[in-house]
Amino acid sequence: MKSFLGRLRYRRLASTFTILATLSAGILIGSIVSHGVRGQESSKVDTSDATPLKIPSPRDMSTDFTRIAKEVEPAVVNINTITLPKERQQSRRNLHQRQAPQQQQPPDDNDDDDQDDQGQGGQGGQGGNQNFQDFFNRFFGMGPQGGQDEGGQERESLGSGFIVDPRGYIITNNHVVDKADKIFVKLPSDPEGGSLQGRPARVVGVDKETDIAVIKIETDHPLPTVKLGNSDGAQVGDWVIAIGSPFTLSQTVTAGIVSAKNRTIDPGTAGQFQHFIQTDAAINPGNSGGPLLNMAGEVIGVNTAIFTQSGTYAGVGFAMPANTVIDDYNELISPAHKVVRGSIGITFQPSLSSAVSRVYGFKSGVLVASVTPGFAADKAGLKAGDIIVTVDGRSVKDGNDLVENISARKPGSTIKVGYLRNGSQMEANVVVADRAKMLAAVSNAPEDDDNGNPSAPDAAQSKLGLQVNDLPQGAPAGLHGVLVAGVKPGSFADEIGLSDLQGQVIVAINRQPVHSVAEFGKFVAALKPGSDVAFELVDPQRRGLGSRYLGGTLP
Known part of the structure; x- marks a missing residue:
């Protein structure tokens, strides 16, 4: 028994010794291998056969875009304006009347248009103008310190323009300089680090209806100018280039194509003289007033507006055609300094x-x-x-x-x-x-402010989905017809747009004057499916605007 236990203890000791010996050998071998690796890392590699890299000579990759940018950029300017808060503005004029620069802006005549201001679909009123402001934003961008007149601070804004006369005449947008107390122009040739504002400019004349303005800076030497092209020659699909100062980044060049022509973006009366070139060249706040160029380097438009819901580039921009701009310019530099229509x-x-x-x-x-x-x-x-x-x-x-x-x-x-x-x-x-x-x-002529309140509703017209009332007592003298009192959703009347005209007066149907609900009902009863129906309406509160015509074909 003792011998058996002794042999067992001996075997345990032998196993332990064997394990320890094996571990020691492994550690020793690992140290040797590790030492060998470190030795290889620390040794220098022979690179005598490596060839040094060289910066190659510049390769001329010029394209038409490059050529046009080089030719036109010297004549594209950065425009900064300052608008003073009303309180400070008045104070400065009282205290420093002689020193304060007075802009020579033409008087604001608040012109309306010959076109019916109800426009298309009734969007020429307040609602239509609001939609225009929401979606077709004039992109006169703010400078780094731009903003509202809060805390008595000056309001700074930024835009673009281009020189058309070596004596310092510049074309830009009216909304770039509108209501500005100070206007400054910075040329591409002006040294960096100089005055951020640039050279003072004066307004020569503006045309609000096309949003074009002409300003002038003084110069003692001829300035570089752009070439003006014929915008009628531009075709959908043509390459175009825009140059300007988006987000204060001056001399920015972008490219795109002519997306459409003769585009009217304001459905109201303000769009009567505004038929734009549409482009997908990237234009953003600060591009306003800059040139849109064809591949001959000629200005075919003045970048004026963008379609956006974010306030920045969304792929759709608009430029006032050069032919319109040229006509405006020639009248604005005339002795009258205004466009006469x-x-x-x-x-x-x-x-x-x-x-x-x-x-x-x-x-x-x-x-x-x-x-x-x-x-x-x-x-x-x-x-x-x-x-x-x-x-x-x-x-x-x-x-x-x-x-x-x-x-x-x-x-x-x-x-x-x-x-x-x-x-x-x-x-x-x-x-x-x-x-x-x-x-x-x-x-200045007095307007008829009389207003007829609708009377109790009459029977609904099943054919049209239209409810009309007789004119109430006290209706404006000379006015005849029936009041639009209600429109059934999805009906014929709704589909042609009468649902937006409740309270207006139908004075004729299919050129037949209407004087009462009964008479109106007889005319409607005679209509058959497939008949053309045309309504003539007037707004009793704005009779000076004249008639409006809506119609469709009965299903």
């Missing part, structure tokens, strides 16, 4: 449904909504409901065509207007008036 004193609806056109018997032309009493068209015998089809023998396609034709005429000149009245062809000689003077006179 002709007018004949009518209003019209921008667009009409095909049903209305068929009922009134014309395919092209302009349906007169109202005639301003005592002015050119009225004196010549034109009336609401007439359809203008020619001017001096040239066909009139639509309202834009008519406006462009007449607005370009000199006040005092005579035009021959061809029109349809009850299907008969007629002509009249009309003396063109100064649009600004005419509108100023109209705005």
